[in-house]
Amino acid sequence: MAPARTPVKSASDEPRPGLRERKKIRTRQAIRQAAYRLFDEQGYEATSVDRIAEEAEVSPSTVFRYFPTKEDIVLTDEYDPLLHAALVARPAEEPPATALRNAVVEVFEQAMSQDPGREPAEAHQRMRLVRDVPALRARMAEHMSATSRFLTSALAERTGLPEDALELRVCTGALLGALTEALFHWGEGDQTQELFEVVDVALRLVENGLNSAVTAPGPRGRR
CATH class of the missing domain: 1.10.10.60 (Homeodomain-like)
Structure with a gap:
């Protein structure tokens, strides 16, 4: 049994x-x-x-x-710990890219529901600032690198792959790239869609190919 x-x-x-x-x-x-x-x-x-x-x-x-730094006022938020918790809590049978997409969408949807007016307004202003200020774009790259490392670590726990596995680095890098483009797309548009919906669409675009590429020697999800 x-x-x-x-x-x-x-x-x-x-x-x-x-x-x-x-x-x-x-x-x-x-x-x-x-x-x-x-x-x-x-x-x-x-x-x-x-x-x-x-x-x-x-x-x-x-x-x-x-x-x-002043740049960190724009770029730092409370999402990383929530994202880590959501990713670790995903069902063990979910493929890595699916688990990561679901965790990201869950955290964004939760943030939007807690303060429907403030969160989208801040997200829009943040992306506009990052688009227009070179120092923010440079600092954002550093933040994304740090986020990629801790997400790769969480995926390594789930899959049994080593943290430096190329498959995991590509998985997190591709999904974070899609997330970044989704944020810019939403910030530059008329925002008729909820932010988490745009994020979900963007991550699904790359999810299927990643799931077939990331294989595990013996998945070790949360049990």
């Missing part, structure tokens, strides 16, 4: 953050929202970190404690 499976949990089933972590999240959000207001009013280049700190009612050192 096959061993019983542990029920799969979604990212929304994760324990609620403690008071200290919720305060950190609120501070990060306050800094980010203050920065976005100022970027709209006076432009990205003309907005200093000192001015962002003043607008957010925190010290400049607090801004740098949460965001090492």
